[in-house]
Amino acid sequence: MKKKITLKQIARELDVSISTVSKALRNSIEISEDTREKVQAFAKLYNYRPNNIALSLKNRKTKTIGVIIPEIVHHFFSKVIRGIELVANKRGYNVIVGLSNESFDKEVINMQMLANGSIDGFILSISKETLQYQDYHHFIETISQGMPIVMFDRVVNEINCDKVIIDDLKGSKNAVDKLLNNGCKHVAIITTKDYVSVGRLRTQGYLQALEEHKMIADSHLILKVDDELLSEDHLDSLEVEIEELFKKNKKIDGVFAVNELYAIIAMKVARKLGLKIPDDIQFIGFTDGVLSKHATPSLTTVSQHGQEMGEKAADLLINKLENEDEDEDEDEHYETFVIETNLIERESTK
Amino acid sequence: MKKKITLKQIARELDVSISTVSKALRNSIEISEDTREKVQAFAKLYNYRPNNIALSLKNRKTKTIGVIIPEIVHHFFSKVIRGIELVANKRGYNVIVGLSNESFDKEVINMQMLANGSIDGFILSISKETLQYQDYHHFIETISQGMPIVMFDRVVNEINCDKVIIDDLKGSKNAVDKLLNNGCKHVAIITTKDYVSVGRLRTQGYLQALEEHKMIADSHLILKVDDELLSEDHLDSLEVEIEELFKKNKKIDGVFAVNELYAIIAMKVARKLGLKIPDDIQFIGFTDGVLSKHATPSLTTVSQHGQEMGEKAADLLINKLENEDEDEDEDEHYETFVIETNLIERESTK
DNA sequence: TTGTACGCGTTATCAA
DNA sequence: TTGATAACGCGTACAA
Numbered sequence: 144m145k146k147k148i149t150l151k152q153i154a155r156e157l158d159v160s161i162s163t164v165s166k167a168l169r170n171s172i173e174i175s176e177d178t179r180e181k182v183q184a185f186a187k188l189y190n191y192r193p194n195n196i197a198l199s200l201k202n203r204k205t206k207t208i209g210v211i212i213p214e215i216v217h218h219f220f221s222k223v224i225r226g227i228e229l230v231a232n233k234r235g236y237n238v239i240v241g242l243s244n245e246s247f248d249k250e251v252i253n254m255q256m257l258a259n260g261s262i263d264g265f266i267l268s269i270s271k272e273t274l275q276y277q278d279y280h281h282f283i284e285t286i287s288q289g290m291p292i293v294m295f296d297r298v299v300n301e302i303n304c305d306k307v308i309i310d311d312l313k314g315s316k317n318a319v320d321k322l323l324n325n326g327c328k329h330v331a332i333i334t335t336k337d338y339v340s341v342g343r344l345r346t347q348g349y350l351q352a353l354e355e356h357k358m359i360a361d362s363h364l365i366l367k368v369d370d371e372l373l374s375e376d377h378l379d380s381l382e383v384e385i386e387e388l389f390k391k392n393k394k395i396d397g398v399f400a401v402n403e404l405y406a407i408i409a410m411k412v413a414r415k416l417g418l419k420i421p422d423d424i425q426f427i428g429f430t431d432g433v434l435s436k437h438a439t440p441s442l443t444t445v446s447q448h449g450q451e452m453g454e455k456a457a458d459l460l461i462n463k464l465e466n467e468d469e470d471e472d473e474d475e476h477y478e479t480f481v482i483e484t485n486l487i488e489r490e491s492t493k
Numbered sequence: 494m495k496k497k498i499t500l501k502q503i504a505r506e507l508d509v510s511i512s513t514v515s516k517a518l519r520n521s522i523e524i525s526e527d528t529r530e531k532v533q534a535f536a537k538l539y540n541y542r543p544n545n546i547a548l549s550l551k552n553r554k555t556k557t558i559g560v561i562i563p564e565i566v567h568h569f570f571s572k573v574i575r576g577i578e579l580v581a582n583k584r585g586y587n588v589i590v591g592l593s594n595e596s597f598d599k600e601v602i603n604m605q606m607l608a609n610g611s612i613d614g615f616i617l618s619i620s621k622e623t624l625q626y627q628d629y630h631h632f633i634e635t636i637s638q639g640m641p642i643v644m645f646d647r648v649v650n651e652i653n654c655d656k657v658i659i660d661d662l663k664g665s666k667n668a669v670d671k672l673l674n675n676g677c678k679h680v681a682i683i684t685t686k687d688y689v690s691v692g693r694l695r696t697q698g699y700l701q702a703l704e705e706h707k708m709i710a711d712s713h714l715i716l717k718v719d720d721e722l723l724s725e726d727h728l729d730s731l732e733v734e735i736e737e738l739f740k741k742n743k744k745i746d747g748v749f750a751v752n753e754l755y756a757i758i759a760m761k762v763a764r765k766l767g768l769k770i771p772d773d774i775q776f777i778g779f780t781d782g783v784l785s786k787h788a789t790p791s792l793t794t795v796s797q798h799g800q801e802m803g804e805k806a807a808d809l810l811i812n813k814l815e816n817e818d819e820d821e822d823e824d825e826h827y828e829t830f831v832i833e834t835n836l837i838e839r840e841s842t843k
Numbered sequence: 844t845t846g847t848a849c850g851c852g853t854t855a856t857c858a859a
Numbered sequence: 860t861t862g863a864t865a866a867c868g869c870g871t872a873c874a875a
Contacts, residue, residue: 194610197852547868
């Protein structure tokens with residue numbers, strides 16, 4: 144077992160000073176070609192690599208990005224991470240991941256763990272509980288300590304930082320437009336409670352589309368699911384709720400769901416009730432995941448471009464980090480970057 | 494913007510020495526109650542937290558685990574990460590994620606980036622390319638530098654380290670047993686090329702089950718998919734291959750697939766050919782993901798317990814890390830932990 | 844009870 | 860051309 148070798152050990156072996164070794168390895172012209180070669184050969188032999196931690200301490204930069212997301216077993220979030228990792232690696236950064244598990248406390252603790260020097264900046268998506276409590280002090284503190292944050296998808300106006308979002312309103316409006324243009328007369332929406340910003344916005348898009356088509360929204364066709372239902376155990380009761388929705392409103396001929404799972408479950412219920420898709424009833428979901436693609440019938444969805452969001456967020460953060468020095472003029476300028484959605488048409492619509 | 498405060502700054506403000514501050518904050522009895530309170534109050538006011546990097550450098554421990562996986566947009570791997578993160582956080586560790594993207598080079602580079610002091614140990618699953626090349630020098634080097642590795646799922650005998658696996662052979666044997674016991678006479682398998690160890694083992698399990706039921710394996714019923722096909726673009730050609738399989742072997746009444754996507758696609762093809770599931774043909778997949786649960790019909794699968802694997806791997810690694818000091822007696826003892834699989838019966842089997 | 848000095852591994856500055 | 864020294868932030872053995 145040969146432990147990692149350090150400058151000091153090389154110096155001792157070669158009977159030169161530490162600084163000579165350091166310079167030799169960085170090809171400094173201060174050092175004679177002789178010693179340079181000698182040192183480099185020795186270093187190569189022992190596979191010397193500078194210790195990252197020491198460099199971090201010295202440079203006050205860790206070259207590491209902290210990512211806090213509510214959940215990782217989720218197609219969208221894992222796509223975002225892939226995007227972040229891609230860009231981060233390309234630009235010489237590592238990615239350290241913390242999961243809030245939709246909990247306020249875990250979000251705070253995770254951020255504290257990382258904010259004590261482990262990372263240079265955050266990329267995060269806010270947990271549902273935090274959105275509910277509307278307690279954002281941990282973000283504010285982090286930013287005021289000079290650690291930049293980039294938020295994506297679940298963002299909040301109260302916090303002044305770079306953001307990467309999609310146009311939820313426009314995306315869902317387009318989806319509902321599509322259903323209406325396809326001839327649907329009674330479009331239902333399956334959405335979340337309003338404190339989840341994306342749910343609220345997507346509901347707005349639905350309403351706007353109806354309005355533009357001179358149709359009157361029917362509150363009976365709006366199902367706001369309690370997000371407790373998202374926990375796996377409660378999916379059955381979601382199914383029941385949807386079944387009731389369909390039974391009480393037999394005229395429904397189009398469904399827009401704010402995520403793919405809701406849509407898939409709704410399709411299942413519809414089929415159970417003997418409805419033909421897309422002839423009797425059409426479906427569109429949000430977020431393009433594996434389910435949408437491989438379900439039967441495959442689901443038309445509003446694509447959220449998770450990887451692209453991740454890439455953009457990472458670029459924004461790293462740009463901020465690398466310009467920090469020059470940017471001492473404190474004219475804090477924050478960007479909100481909107482990623483375009485697009486409709487991926489599959490078998491669940493005509 | 495109030496930057497993070499350090500011991501030195503507190504010391505200067507309070508006009509005491511750095512070590513006094515340090516001791517006071519750690520409640521040392523060496524320090525008078527007076528100064529202790531004064532220092533602690535001040536520290537609290539300025540929200541002092543020790544710098545992780547400095548601690549890492551001093552303790553030669555980063556309290557961080559490096560995780561290298563082939564892919565993150567994948568139900569199984571994200572479940573594993575969730576398990577790792579859960580245990581790691583509970584035990585005071587962070588998780589830094591690197592993606593090999595199934596590439597040998599990226600695996601090596603990622604490990605090098607992290608091995609230079611950024612982490613205390615690795616948890617990883619080997620990339621397909623690495624398995625193909627059978628080049629494991631980067632693992633050997635890492636281990637010989639005294640950095641422990643725990644491998645999961647895709648492991649390799651050549652490397653001596655802790656491992657967490659499932660009994661692929663037994664799991665698939667059970668699955669095929671189930672099909673045979675359900676009356677299937679002609680069970681096909683959709684598997685991967687043999688260099689992917691899990692594919693090879695699962696194929697063996699299939700063969701063993703047949704043998705025990707005194708049935709002769711028919712090579713025409715064994716479809717070894719080139720993993721190129723896994724890249725999203727090529728799924729269509731996989732569909733074609735499976736369709737040919739079914740058309741050439743009309744007697745097939747059971748299908749075992751080594752992952753869930755193969756199974757789902759096979760079901761789709763079967764339905765297209767007018768076969769009734771599970772009456773005409775039954776299906777079992779491997780790895781329990783979202784697709785299995787929400788497909789129609791839902792898919793019977795061999796559950797791989799990704800989260801449990803992650804938890805176990807993290808525990809193994811952290812145990813090794815925390816016992817390192819005592820363990821100087823070099824009696825390197827490595828464990829291979831086998832997680833039990835179980836069959837989750839759904840609608841695709843009788 | 845408090846402070847000094849050292850070391851973790853590195854680089855940069857300045858002196859030899 | 861080389862080397863000594865300081866600094867990054869912290870904890871601790873030892874000295875005062």
